[in-house]
Amino acid sequence: MDDTAQPSVAELLDHNRDLQGSRAIRMLATHNLGLYATLMERHLADGVIPETELVIRLERDLDDVGHPDGQSGLALIKSWASQGWLHRIVDERSDQNVCYLTQDARRALDFVRGLRRNDTIATGGSIHGIASRLKQVAVRVDNDPARIRKHIEAEIAALHSELDQLDAGERPAPDPTDCYDEARAIALQMERLITDIGQYGTMIEQATAALDEPIDTNTEYRDRQRQMYADYQAAWDSKGRDSHRAFLRMINDPDQRAEFEADVAAVADALPALDPALRKVMAGFFELVGHQIDEVERIQQRCAQRVKRFTAFGTLEQSRGVARQLNEALGAARALLKTSLTDSRLDLDVPLARHAISSVGALSFKIGDLSAPKPARPADGQVDLASFAALTTQVDAPAMSQMLNTALHHGPVSLPDAVALLESAYLGHVIVLWSWALKQPAAESVRESATVRFRSLDGRDREIAVPRLMFTEPITALVGAGT
Numbered sequence: 001m002d003d004t005a006q007p008s009v010a011e012l013l014d015h016n017r018d019l020q021g022s023r024a025i026r027m028l029a030t031h032n033l034g035l036y037a038t039l040m041e042r043h044l045a046d047g048v049i050p051e052t053e054l055v056i057r058l059e060r061d062l063d064d065v066g067h068p069d070g071q072s073g074l075a076l077i078k079s080w081a082s083q084g085w086l087h088r089i090v091d092e093r094s095d096q097n098v099c100y101l102t103q104d105a106r107r108a109l110d111f112v113r114g115l116r117r118n119d120t121i122a123t124g125g126s127i128h129g130i131a132s133r134l135k136q137v138a139v140r141v142d143n144d145p146a147r148i149r150k151h152i153e154a155e156i157a158a159l160h161s162e163l164d165q166l167d168a169g170e171r172p173a174p175d176p177t178d179c180y181d182e183a184r185a186i187a188l189q190m191e192r193l194i195t196d197i198g199q200y201g202t203m204i205e206q207a208t209a210a211l212d213e214p215i216d217t218n219t220e221y222r223d224r225q226r227q228m229y230a231d232y233q234a235a236w237d238s239k240g241r242d243s244h245r246a247f248l249r250m251i252n253d254p255d256q257r258a259e260f261e262a263d264v265a266a267v268a269d270a271l272p273a274l275d276p277a278l279r280k281v282m283a284g285f286f287e288l289v290g291h292q293i294d295e296v297e298r299i300q301q302r303c304a305q306r307v308k309r310f311t312a313f314g315t316l317e318q319s320r321g322v323a324r325q326l327n328e329a330l331g332a333a334r335a336l337l338k339t340s341l342t343d344s345r346l347d348l349d350v351p352l353a354r355h356a357i358s359s360v361g362a363l364s365f366k367i368g369d370l371s372a373p374k375p376a377r378p379a380d381g382q383v384d385l386a387s388f389a390a391l392t393t394q395v396d397a398p399a400m401s402q403m404l405n406t407a408l409h410h411g412p413v414s415l416p417d418a419v420a421l422l423e424s425a426y427l428g429h430v431i432v433l434w435s436w437a438l439k440q441p442a443a444e445s446v447r448e449s450a451t452v453r454f455r456s457l458d459g460r461d462r463e464i465a466v467p468r469l470m471f472t473e474p475i476t477a478l479v480g481a482g483t
Helices: 009-020 023-028 033-043 051-065 073-083 103-117 126-141 145-167 176-196 199-212 218-236 239-252 254-270 276-283 285-343 385-393 397-408 415-420 427-437 477-482
Strands: 086-091 096-101 449-455 461-467
Touching: 023 033, 023 073, 023 103, 033 051, 033 073, 033 103, 051 073, 051 096, 073 086, 073 415, 073 449, 096 103, 103 176, 103 199, 126 145, 126 176, 176 276, 176 285, 199 218, 199 239, 199 285, 218 285, 239 254, 239 285, 254 276, 254 285, 276 285, 397 415, 397 427, 415 427, 415 449, 415 461, 427 449, 427 461
Parallel strands: none
Antiparallel strands: 086 096, 449 461
């Protein structure tokens, strides 16, 4: 086995550049990390919270610290959502907005929390735990029967010795250092698992993220379909899926859950000096894992809708593929013939009527003017958003209109705020919302603009300036379908 193989400098640089643009790194690099991490850890670390309650809590804390960045609680929520650090969705059970952290934000918070607590596994009892677990792995993979038998007999002898001491009432007191070290290591692992269990959802989210982008050719459809299947297979074979299924089985098994909770209670009672934050993680482990599993289920439903829309659009593209390719070929030939006839006159009449053409033969055209063409001039007028009507086949227009109409119950919604309501806004979503906003009353008088973020095919966040149009009237099904 070659353990020295390393990526080249160019490959490693590309990987690190991609990592630099990730949302977790962007959060760690923000100037307000101290404030953001404090507020997120206080109010969002435990899972889902109603947006109205979160606004009240944030306002209370911001008043206590003097509003260091000048933003309100609601403005912070919108900013975090646009940066990809916070999910804002409508809870179908309560019909109200709820908020919870994204996986990237949780990873960043774990890193900050670990630095603040000086988390370390280099403790007095850690080497014994490592040696014990390593011995178990070595025995499992070993093919030497004599060594395996020796290990099993040694364990049996140690267990018999413990039973004899227990019967005689001479059971020695456990080493507190080893117990605290082992409990701390387990709690740190549980804290990491709560974040990592959502990686399976992140993988399937990435596998379908590009499906909402417009498709112009059958080749793009084919390549994107193959990439989707490859990414789904990678997610299916990943350790994250195995962990997700294992946790799901354990949570749904009342006996295993009850035994686990009893063990947590015993450890908490016997080790009172354990870090309160880690004790809280151990006590609320199942609840926090349940929130992550619910998030994975929501991602799976969202991805299923994307695949459904993508498949329907691809079928339509395939049925129109031959006709479109023929039209493109005829258009290119017509443009070439027109340019050639205009540039170099021929001393003969070329029959262009369809019924008169039988065999043209070989014609050659000579370009008489070799000078460079005049530079292009900027086009006048505004962009006609009606030309983007095909994008409605790439977004879930009914669901998006329903989301927007729900938000309108609480008052007018601006176009940037409407984009912020989407969990993952792509260019198609922005254009469709923009076209809807132009049909609202008083849209022609708006001159102010704002910058919104959207995701691109390469997974990076990009920005676009849009007018600050206002949604004041609900979006009807007729408008949504005819955009």
